[in-house]
């Protein structure tokens with residue numbers, strides 16, 4: 001089981017503190033949503049918790065089954081879907097899924113063809129990502145996080161560009177992360193959002209402006 005512990009972390013850009021003194025303990029089987037107005041620091045905080053941005057102050061500890069993990073091993077534990085993370089556009093969906101699973105394996109038993117099916121994109125398996133619509137790309141980004149084995153899933157603005165069918169698909173899949181129907185271990189889910197229907201199932205909603 002994975003736990004992320006943030007101890008008094010803060011982030012400053014130039015002379016401006018985005019947030020300070022963030023103390024959090026986040027563990028598997030739970031979901032947490034960070035809310036706040038545009039520019040309040042949701043994406044920045046998620047990137048710090050993912051270990052992809054350094055904090056200006058404070059300490060971040062990752063633990064697996066009570067043992068600290070080295071920062072270099074964090075990335076294996078995390079899948080992140082966010083508007084600022086791009087897909088490799090030159091690859092077809094099949095190629096992308098095959099490539100991705102070499103460093104972020106899919107859950108046991110899932111093949112790239114099965115993942116394409118779960119993405120509702122079987123018809124587009126041989127199409128290059130650059131020809132996907134923005135909603136199709138968003139589904140791929142989410143699917144790479146939903147269907148990987150990694151125990152921590154981070155979703156920033158998860159339903160951006162999704163139509164009604166895509167949003168319903170998101171709702172169905174995201175709930176299975178914390179209450180898996182197939183016996184898989186529950187994951188730690190972190191969301192950054194301003195749209196209540198993206199996190200209406202989530203009991204832990206934290207406004208980042210509390211850390212200004």
Ligand SMILES: Nc1ncnc2c1ncn2[C@@H]1O[C@H](COP(=O)(O)OP(=O)(O)OP(=O)(O)O)[C@@H](O)[C@H]1O
Nearest residue numbers: 013014018036037038039040041042043044045194
């Ligand atoms: N690389 C950077 N250099 C300087 N300032 C930055 C940088 N990245 C973000 N910021 C600033 O940090 C603040 C928080 O930005 P962030 O993207 O985390 O907000 P957000 O809450 O996710 O916003 P939104 O709802 O618009 O996505 C903003 O004032 C932004 O301008």
